[in-house]
Amino acid sequence: MSQISRIKPLPLGKTILYFIVPAAILYLTHYFLVPIFVVRNDVPYFTGYLLGYVITMGMFFFGAKIAYRREGNPSTWDGLKSRFRLEKMRKTDWLWTVMLIIVVMITYFGLGFTGEWVKSVPFLAPRETWPAEFGPGGTSNVTPGIFMGSPLKGQWGLVIVYFIGWFFNIFGEEFFFRGYILPRQELAFGNIAWLVNGLMFTLTHLWQPWILIAILPSSLLLSYAVQSRRNTWIGIIQHGVVNISLLVFIIAGVIGVL
Numbered sequence: 001m002s003q004i005s006r007i008k009p010l011p012l013g014k015t016i017l018y019f020i021v022p023a024a025i026l027y028l029t030h031y032f033l034v035p036i037f038v039v040r041n042d043v044p045y046f047t048g049y050l051l052g053y054v055i056t057m058g059m060f061f062f063g064a065k066i067a068y069r070r071e072g073n074p075s076t077w078d079g080l081k082s083r084f085r086l087e088k089m090r091k092t093d094w095l096w097t098v099m100l101i102i103v104v105m106i107t108y109f110g111l112g113f114t115g116e117w118v119k120s121v122p123f124l125a126p127r128e129t130w131p132a133e134f135g136p137g138g139t140s141n142v143t144p145g146i147f148m149g150s151p152l153k154g155q156w157g158l159v160i161v162y163f164i165g166w167f168f169n170i171f172g173e174e175f176f177f178r179g180y181i182l183p184r185q186e187l188a189f190g191n192i193a194w195l196v197n198g199l200m201f202t203l204t205h206l207w208q209p210w211i212l213i214a215i216l217p218s219s220l221l222l223s224y225a226v227q228s229r230r231n232t233w234i235g236i237i238q239h240g241v242v243n244i245s246l247l248v249f250i251i252a253g254v255i256g257v258l
Helices: 010-040 043-070 076-082 091-110 115-121 156-203 209-229 232-255
Strands: none
Touching: 010 043, 010 076, 010 156, 076 156, 091 209, 091 232, 115 209, 156 209, 156 232, 209 232
């Protein structure tokens, strides 16, 4: 296996910085840049959303790889596996993964009503220019065959672009938060690193404040599982399975099932 460089602790000050920068970029992108792009180019909101989605999620993916290389690690798969703890999935790891998927479904939908509380706070409310699917209770506002103002039937290009965004989303966030950051936080915070990491990951979603309460339990449990098992694949698989639902919806719309 390729030798990896010794990693350095990530204390609270740097942890906050690693949260503020991506959170600010995500907020700026979806609250300002995407709406401006949509209006100026007169395109469906989904077009602007996809552009912002791919770019910002790519930021996590390539940011993690750049950070990995800046540590002096080798450009090899063995080195990446070792540094990001991409270990072989064992029976206990699979059990953790299945449990996480179940918990996410229960807590996310069970706490979905809290989105209405959050959006009642003026500066946390969705923008008026956003499509209904983008805010609290978005799944109940879906129009068959149309998503965020974009007709879906026959538009396979949307599937391809969304899949790219989904890939960057899953591997980018897990490589960045659980693969790169969590091991460094473990050196700084010890046994409670999962708590710091889970809170950090949750607050990065400030651009979707109405989901913060709903995703907090699963974010904490996910970081705990990855730290306990020292296996980032748990987060990648769980995150990927949970987030695949929207891609399935889009595909169904493209082929005309919905």
